[in-house]
Amino acid sequence: MAKHEHPVAAFGWAARDSSGHLSPFNFSRRATGENDVTFKVLYCGICHSDLHNIRNEWGGSTYPMVPGYVNFELNFYNCIAALTNSNALFNVWPPNILRHEVVGVVTEVGSKVTKFKVGDKSCANDLENYCPDMIVTYNSKYNDGTTTHGGYSNIMVADEHFVVAIPDSLPLDGAAPLLCAGITVYSPLRYYGLDKPGLHVGVVGLGGLGHMAVKFAKAMGLKVTVISTSPSKKQEAIERLGADSFLDSRDQEDMQSANGTMDGIIDTVSAIHPLQPLLGLLKSNGKLVMVGAPSKPLQLPAFSLLIGRKAVGGSIIGGLKETQEMINFASEHGIVSDIEVIPMDYVNKAMERLERADVRYRFVIDIENSLKIAA
Numbered sequence: 001m002a003k004h005e006h007p008v009a010a011f012g013w014a015a016r017d018s019s020g021h022l023s024p025f026n027f028s029r030r031a032t033g034e035n036d037v038t039f040k041v042l043y044c045g046i047c048h049s050d051l052h053n054i055r056n057e058w059g060g061s062t063y064p065m066v067p068g069y070v071n072f073e074l075n076f077y078n079c080i081a082a083l084t085n086s087n088a089l090f091n092v093w094p095p096n097i098l099r100h101e102v103v104g105v106v107t108e109v110g111s112k113v114t115k116f117k118v119g120d121k122s123c124a125n126d127l128e129n130y131c132p133d134m135i136v137t138y139n140s141k142y143n144d145g146t147t148t149h150g151g152y153s154n155i156m157v158a159d160e161h162f163v164v165a166i167p168d169s170l171p172l173d174g175a176a177p178l179l180c181a182g183i184t185v186y187s188p189l190r191y192y193g194l195d196k197p198g199l200h201v202g203v204v205g206l207g208g209l210g211h212m213a214v215k216f217a218k219a220m221g222l223k224v225t226v227i228s229t230s231p232s233k234k235q236e237a238i239e240r241l242g243a244d245s246f247l248d249s250r251d252q253e254d255m256q257s258a259n260g261t262m263d264g265i266i267d268t269v270s271a272i273h274p275l276q277p278l279l280g281l282l283k284s285n286g287k288l289v290m291v292g293a294p295s296k297p298l299q300l301p302a303f304s305l306l307i308g309r310k311a312v313g314g315s316i317i318g319g320l321k322e323t324q325e326m327i328n329f330a331s332e333h334g335i336v337s338d339i340e341v342i343p344m345d346y347v348n349k350a351m352e353r354l355e356r357a358d359v360r361y362r363f364v365i366d367i368e369n370s371l372k373i374a375a
Helices: 048-054 172-179 181-191 208-219 231-240 252-257 276-281 302-306 320-333 344-355
Strands: 008-015 022-029 036-045 072-074 087-090 101-109 121-123 134-136 155-159 163-165 200-204 223-228 245-248 262-267 282-290 311-314 339-342 362-366
Touching (some): 022 344, 101 155, 172 208, 172 320, 172 339, 181 262, 200 276, 208 223, 223 231, 245 252, 252 276, 276 302
Parallel strands (some): 200 223, 223 245, 262 282, 282 311
Antiparallel strands (some): 036 101, 036 155, 036 362, 087 163, 101 121
């Protein structure tokens, strides 16, 4: 059925059940509408949310699922902010083909499209990400009832309002994860006022999100401390990524020595972990911002919030306007993700390694050169 829902043949890799195993999958995309941009996918980053979704760890997964977020396509057009330029990142959310961080080249534009033309590099993203009736890139339904599929695929279609421009200075493979990991940490730094030069910010976890948080925070002029359970990452954090200091979160003396020193903390960890030690690191009025998404609830000690009037907040990616702002900031400061480029047929092994945090720091699938279309 998925193969014939729409008139344009498409091909990708999908999960069929909660085992999460991905394999070749024929499906279809809608035809290019008058306001649509169709593009050939070149690269797609792998996000930890892809792993959660293909295994149904958050619940609500439907199969077959093609992962890979591009960002959102919304029903509420008052939430839309268009992004422009010759190079663009595609951020939309269709049926269940995984795709979270997709970039490509425009192959067709609708008759009313004004911001892009054939040959432009593209990607599809104000506060669209918090609108109540969004349609996400994959594991969701379009208004006509058909399934959305993500960027682990050869082509994608999105309304031009959800296409983000990428400056020529950014390499497409390293820029792809900016659409998830980049905006996920950039947005809370801005929104929670943790972007003022001289502030002290902690970053919990040095993975796909964490390494981007360090890069953006340092570019904003912040003092940055990496907080990790892996002491082996100290040299990497300080000498290569530019963090100012490092805390071993399992070393009580190390943690207590930094109590009351931080203005804010960006917590990127998606595993179960204690929050009380992190709250202790905050100054009065400090903010702990959660951007990781553990599959089980965390314990929040209320008394730790009362002492010092501290706050815990959350943030999920960003809207179109802010995503474009982030892309431009990244271009100005030379920020891209540290990546390991992989072929499509390595994706299941990559998921196993991702679960073990065995990647520095983001897998990116070379869709253009490795996705072999099945007959």
